[in-house]
Amino acid sequence: MENITGYTRLLGVLADPIKHSSSPIMMNHAFKKLQIDNVYVAFEVKEEKFDEAVAGLKAIDVLGFNVSMPYKERIMAKLDVIDESAQLVGAVNTVVNQNGIWHGYNTDGYGFVAGANDMGWDIAGKKVVILGAGGASNAIVCQCALSNASQVVVFNRPGKNFDAMAQRAEKLNQAYRTMIQVKDLNDLGLLKQELEDAYLLVNATSVGMGQNQGHSPIPDASYFNPNLKVMDIIYHPLLTRLLEQAQQAGLEYCNGKRMVMFQGARAFEYWTGQKMPTDYIKTVLGIE
């Protein structure tokens, strides 16, 4: 903060709500560590002020910004160029201002796969079971196809997200070798069966946080196979009920902090051309 000058460039994250975000902490520590003269702040912007806020960011020529819920789709109409993987996901979480031309990227899928790799997990050629079919799941499913998972089974409750995911799966199945299926989360027998030979289970539902804290989307540890790896994209709480179940069963597991850090690391690279010092940022964020 004490080093802000007339040359300091502004970045931030546009979302609502956003005050809980760890992105400002992560980005500002990384800028400071690499002596980059940037500052990153959280902009909590209401829906009716979104257009005005984006126009303002353009007018003041920010270096770039992240976009989170509920604006990841709405921002797309404001961009000049949209990266292929962001087009595939249908959502943008990172905007880069390249001499007045705004480029949109989606780094969520990268965050997922880099987070898994950081655990020593490699999804190429493997079966991934994903719970949930919302925005986060969408980015993860696309990334599984891009990273050559052999099979993806998405479980969700029947409804709008289920139908949208089924449509997406159909499109992805035509374009990629990964076989993607969407199944009913209420069919616990089917869930158990699909988990028997799964490599990785990802919770991308909100079961385990907020009002659902203390709940797990999996009834009990009998659903796990002994080699299963478990990722919860929730990071508040750090240890969800699902991760507790995984821990008690002796499985490898991780929470959502790695995904958050690596999606940020990719955005950081787009903005600065430099690698985020992730080992250092892990200590800042308390990632073990």
Ligand code: ATR
């Ligand atoms: P995000 O951006 O984090 O993905 P989202 O788009 O709101 O958030 O998606 C939330 C996901 O959690 C959805 O898949 C939702 O399932 P529905 O499509 O059936 O709503 C899932 N979810 C939320 N509460 C749930 C619950 N109690 N049981 C099962 N799934 C739940």
